[in-house]
Amino acid sequence: MSAPSPSGYHVASDKPFLVGLGVLGGSYLLIIAAMVLADLVFLDYGDKPVLGNELVSHGKYAGEYEKGVPIAVEPGRAYHFRAGKNEIGLRSAGRLITHNGLFNADASEVVLLPREPGAPITASLQPEARVAGITITNKVVNGVTHRLARITTDVPHRLLWKEFIRLSGTGQSGWSGVHEITDTDKNVITIAAPTDTVPAPLQLSKPNPLVQALRSRDIRFSIKLSLISCTLTTLLSLWVAVPIGYMMSRFKFRGKPVIDTLLDIPIVLPPLVVGLSLLILFRYMPEWLSDAVVYKWPAVVLAQFMVACAFAVRTMRVTFDQIPQRFEQVALTLGCNRRQAFWRVIMPQARGGLLAAGTLAWARALGEFGPILVFAGATRQKTEVLPTSAFLELQAGRTEGMLAVSLIMIGAAVVVFIIARTLGMKRIFA
Amino acid sequence: MIALENIELRQGSFELSDLSLELASGEYGVLMGRSGCGKTTLLEAVCGLRNIAGGRIILGGRDVTQLPPAERGVGYVPQDRALFPTMLVREQLAFALVLRALGQAEIAGRVDELAELLGITGLLDRTPDKLSGGEAQRVALGRALAHAPAVLCLDEPLAALDEELHGEMCRLLERVHRETGVTILHITHSPSEARRLAGCHFRLADGKVTRDENRSCA
Numbered sequence: 001m002s003a004p005s006p007s008g009y010h011v012a013s014d015k016p017f018l019v020g021l022g023v024l025g026g027s028y029l030l031i032i033a034a035m036v037l038a039d040l041v042f043l044d045y046g047d048k049p050v051l052g053n054e055l056v057s058h059g060k061y062a063g064e065y066e067k068g069v070p071i072a073v074e075p076g077r078a079y080h081f082r083a084g085k086n087e088i089g090l091r092s093a094g095r096l097i098t099h100n101g102l103f104n105a106d107a108s109e110v111v112l113l114p115r116e117p118g119a120p121i122t123a124s125l126q127p128e129a130r131v132a133g134i135t136i137t138n139k140v141v142n143g144v145t146h147r148l149a150r151i152t153t154d155v156p157h158r159l160l161w162k163e164f165i166r167l168s169g170t171g172q173s174g175w176s177g178v179h180e181i182t183d184t185d186k187n188v189i190t191i192a193a194p195t196d197t198v199p200a201p202l203q204l205s206k207p208n209p210l211v212q213a214l215r216s217r218d219i220r221f222s223i224k225l226s227l228i229s230c231t232l233t234t235l236l237s238l239w240v241a242v243p244i245g246y247m248m249s250r251f252k253f254r255g256k257p258v259i260d261t262l263l264d265i266p267i268v269l270p271p272l273v274v275g276l277s278l279l280i281l282f283r284y285m286p287e288w289l290s291d292a293v294v295y296k297w298p299a300v301v302l303a304q305f306m307v308a309c310a311f312a313v314r315t316m317r318v319t320f321d322q323i324p325q326r327f328e329q330v331a332l333t334l335g336c337n338r339r340q341a342f343w344r345v346i347m348p349q350a351r352g353g354l355l356a357a358g359t360l361a362w363a364r365a366l367g368e369f370g371p372i373l374v375f376a377g378a379t380r381q382k383t384e385v386l387p388t389s390a391f392l393e394l395q396a397g398r399t400e401g402m403l404a405v406s407l408i409m410i411g412a413a414v415v416v417f418i419i420a421r422t423l424g425m426k427r428i429f430a
Numbered sequence: 431m432i433a434l435e436n437i438e439l440r441q442g443s444f445e446l447s448d449l450s451l452e453l454a455s456g457e458y459g460v461l462m463g464r465s466g467c468g469k470t471t472l473l474e475a476v477c478g479l480r481n482i483a484g485g486r487i488i489l490g491g492r493d494v495t496q497l498p499p500a501e502r503g504v505g506y507v508p509q510d511r512a513l514f515p516t517m518l519v520r521e522q523l524a525f526a527l528v529l530r531a532l533g534q535a536e537i538a539g540r541v542d543e544l545a546e547l548l549g550i551t552g553l554l555d556r557t558p559d560k561l562s563g564g565e566a567q568r569v570a571l572g573r574a575l576a577h578a579p580a581v582l583c584l585d586e587p588l589a590a591l592d593e594e595l596h597g598e599m600c601r602l603l604e605r606v607h608r609e610t611g612v613t614i615l616h617i618t619h620s621p622s623e624a625r626r627l628a629g630c631h632f633r634l635a636d637g638k639v640t641r642d643e644n645r646s647c648a
Contacts, residue, residue, distance in 0.1 A: 326512040329479045332499040333506040334526040335577060344525075348516035 036410060043403050047166055047205040049102060051080050051126040052155035059121050061086070061114035068111040069121060077127055078102045079110075084122020088113045102128060129153040131202045136193050148182070149193035153204070156186045164215050165189065166207045172199040178207050178215055213404035218392075222384040223408060225297065229385060230365040233304040237312040237361040238354065245316025245357075246342065250325065266310035274306050275371030299376035300383055304365035311364050312357040319353025320346070352424055359420040363413055386412075431455040431490060432476065432581055432613055434639075438484035439471055446471070447484075451632060451639045453615065455490070455580075458607050458629030461617040467634050469617040470509070473583050476615065477506045490580035490613075505574030505582040505612070509589060511566050513558035519569050520554040526577035544572045547609060548602065564595045568602070575610060584616040588623055600626050 055071050068091070073079060081090055082100045089098035091113055093106035112123050132154040139146045159165065159181055166178050174194030183190035189204075206212075213219045248260065266274060278299075282290040293299050323346055331341035347354075369387035376383040378392060386409050393401035437449040446468045453459040463469045474480040476487060478499035487495050494502045514522055523544050527537045545551040548568040558566060567587060574582060587603070588596050607614055618624055624631060631642035 324510075324512065326508050326510060327514060329474070329477070329499075330506055330508060330512045330573075331514075331525075332479065333477050333502070333504050334573065335500045335529040337498070337500060340529065345514055349514075 039403060039406055039410065043209060043400065043407065045208045045210065047207055049078075049080055050129040050153070050157050050159065050165070050204045050206055052129050052153075052157065053126065055079075055125045055127070056112065056121060056123055060118060061116070061121065062118050066114075066117040068113050070109050070111050071125060072108060073105040073110050073125075074127075075105050075107055078104055078130075080124075080126045080128060082124040084124070086115050086119040086121065087123045088115055090123075090125070127155050129155050129157040129204060131204060132187075134198045134202065136196060136198060147193040147196070149191050149198070151189045151191065151202075151204070153187050153189070157184075157189060157204075159184055159189055159206075162216065162218075164207050164212045165191070166205045167202055168205065169201050169203040172197075175199050175202070178211060180215065180217075209398075209400035209404040210407060213389075213401055213408065218380045218384060219389050219405060219408075221381045222386050222389040222405075223412075225300065225384065226366060226386040226409075227412070229297065229300045229304060230362050232301050233308050233365040234312075234358050234362045236301070236305050237309040237365075238316075238358055240309055241312035241316045241357055241361075242350075242354070244313050246320050246346075248313075248317050249320035250328075263310060263313055266307050267314070271307060271368065271370035272374060275303055275374030278303060278306065278371065278375045294375065295377045295379070295383065297376070297383060300372050300385060303371035303375045304368045307368055307371065308361040308364040312361040315353060315357035315360055316350070319350050319357070322353075323349050355420050355424050359416060362416055366409060366413060431457075431488070432459070432615055433488040434472075434476070434485065435488070436485040437472070437475060437482055437487070439468065439475060439480070440483050441471060441480075444468065444471070446637050449485070449634075449637075449639050453613060453630060455613055456611050458604075458614045458627070459616065459632060460624050460627050460629055461615060461632045461634055461639070462621060462624050463617070463619065463634035465619050468637075469619070469634055470585055472634070473506075473585055473615065473617055476581070477504050477583055478502050479506075503577075503580045505577070505579040507567075507570045507574045507582070507584045507587055509585040511570040513561070513566055513569055513573070515558055517557075518554070519550065519556050519558070519561070522558075522569055522573045523554075523576050525573060530577065540576065544576060547606065548572045563591050564599065567591065567599060571602075571606065575606070575612070578610070578612075580613060582612045582614045584614065586618055587616065588618070589620075596623070596626070604628065 055073070056069075059065065059069070061069065073092075080102050081097060083089055083098065089096050090103075091097075091111045092103065095106060096113075097103050097110075110125070112121065112125075114121075130153060132152045134152070135150050137148050137150065139148055161181060161184050163181050164178050165181055167175050169176075172195070179191040181189050181191060207215075244263070248256070248263075269277075279294065282294050285293075293302065327345050327349070328336075328338075328341045331345045332338070336344065367387060368385075369391065372378075372383070372385060372388065373391070378384060378388045380392070384392070386405055390402045390405040390409070393399075393405055432451065432453040434449060434451040437446070439446040439449070449472065451459075451461075461469060461472070471480060475482050476489070478494065478497060482495070485495075486493055489502055489504065492503075499506075514525070517525070520541055523541045524537045527540055532540075541554070542551070545554055548571060550565065550568050550572065553561065553565055553569065558569070561569060567590075571587075584603075588599055591599060603614070603616070606612070614629075616627065616629075629645075631645050633640050633642060
């Protein structure tokens with residue numbers, strides 16, 4: 001048997017490997033990008049009309065409704081129509097309406113047209129609520145006079161207390177713009193009146209969820225608390241992570257493997273359990289301390305800190321591991337003690353790692369939810385952070401509100417990363 | 431002067447015992463030995479970077495066995511040079527002087543003097559990543575000499591340089607030795623490199639330091 005000649009030897013092309021890497025990596029990146037993009041696109045940024053009660057009742061396109069369901073409407077009034085998956089559209093006095101949105105009724109009846117007989121009714125038709133009248137009253141509460149505007153709508157408006165409403169078409173400063181609803185009734189909305197005189201024409205609309213979220217006092221509070229608590233957590237984490245990381249990187253001592261394991265516990269433990277463990281731990285604390293922390297804002301910081309710090313420690317340890325010990329040794333012979341060698345020679349080199357650890361801790365803290373829910377509760381304007389807001393919005397059935405809060409979180413995270421990147425870049429280009 | 435008396439070193443399973451070496455003040459000592467025989471470990475012990483299990487280390491007439499590295503009055507140039515990456519060459523040369531809280535004018539004068547001695551005046555405002563191997567070696571030498579140590583420890587100072595630079599660096603080391611009068615302990619694994627260098631020659635082999643009696647130290 002002859003050995004293969006050297007010229008007969010071929011190595012397989014690198015292409016499949018590189019393409020594979022590209023496809024796998026690319027698909028992951030694509031999912032990340034698509035995820036963020038979906039959030040951004042899903043939200044309807046335009047204002048929405050204020051709508052009354054649903055006019056379409058449940059049922060099927062069967063029997064007498066086989067050819068269509070007639071619905072009584074008021075001619076000339078604007079209605080909001082949304083076709084479901086079983087409808088072709090709506091017939092309004094010979095006109096066929098297929099697009100979703102507002103239209104003016106032409107006669108006293110519209111007919112929902114089914115795609116096929118026998119299917120369930122899936123469309124929606126709601127009248128637009130319009131301003132029927134405004135009265136201004138003065139209400140005295142605790143000696144302070146509040147000027148209130150009671151806006152009556154021609155149909156029930158279905159708005160809630162603490163929601164926001166946009167008034168437009170007045171041309172009068174003060175009235176045009178977004179107002180917080182301070183009280184509601186079936187046909188009445190109360191807002192703080194900007195002036196004594198009521199402007200003549202007024203239109204109502206619901207501002208987009210992002211505006212609603214940013215205007216809401218609860219969410220404003222949670223933004224503030226999130227920013228403050230995350231920053232506090234980051235500073236605390238770095239304060240602890242730098243010495244621990246340095247110690248674990250440079251020194252050998254008894255029980256080091258045990259400490260190593262302990263440091264990883266917050267990373268592997270389910271976040272909810274971290275919160276529960278903290279809660280139980282504080283049962284054994286003196287009363288004044290547990291009163292000051294549990295279900296108050298310090299609990300938020302502590303819960304964030306427990307998880308975020310573990311990541312900061314990891315990062316700092318790797319950072320110090322990558323800086324050879326030689327630098328300290330040389331610094332020691334040049335006249336440094338250990339503290340001076342650390343601050344003058346090692347820390348300047350660890351700046352990039354410090355920044356990375358800080359960013360990571362900040363981002364972890366921003367997203368922390370489970371431990372905070374258990375350990376600090378979810379009290380509005382007290383221990384509400386952004387993830388809590390998102391959760392509360394979802395619970396209240398306001399998906400759009402939750403999405404708006406998510407976007408605020410994405411925005412905050414992006415800003416912090418950009419700041420960290422720019423600072424990091426400065427170091428490289430200096 | 432450097433005097434090592436019955437030094438004992440332990441590092442894991444590696445062990446050296448009863449090592450002695452004597453180098454008079456202002457002499458140029460070359461310590462040869464194969465890779466892995468403990469040269470660097472011995473040098474680190476002299477600098478105080480490694481604890482010794484027994485024996486005494488005397489530098490410049492002082493027993494420094496119990497002193498921290500900062501107080502031993504040594505200049506150390508490790509094999510990888512370990513220039514501080516975040517500092518300019520000027521700052522590296524001034525490092526030991528700033529620690530000793532000298533005046534700005536004094537520091538600037540000393541830095542210029544060192545730069546001239548080593549021929550690196552034009553490099554003072556560079557960062558280490560912009561230096562060639564030979565330049566980095568000069569800066570590392572300057573940094574170690576700044577505080578006028580009695581003893582200069584060089585760990586394979588020529589190893590990372592190409593042949594062409596060897597001669598130049600040897601001449602530079604001789605010049606530094608002549609002009610500063612510092613006692614130098616230079617370690618190398620290469621006999622050919624050792625042959626080029628003047629001074630006292632020692633050999634570390636089989637756990638013993640022996641002096642090459644064939645050469646005069648002058």
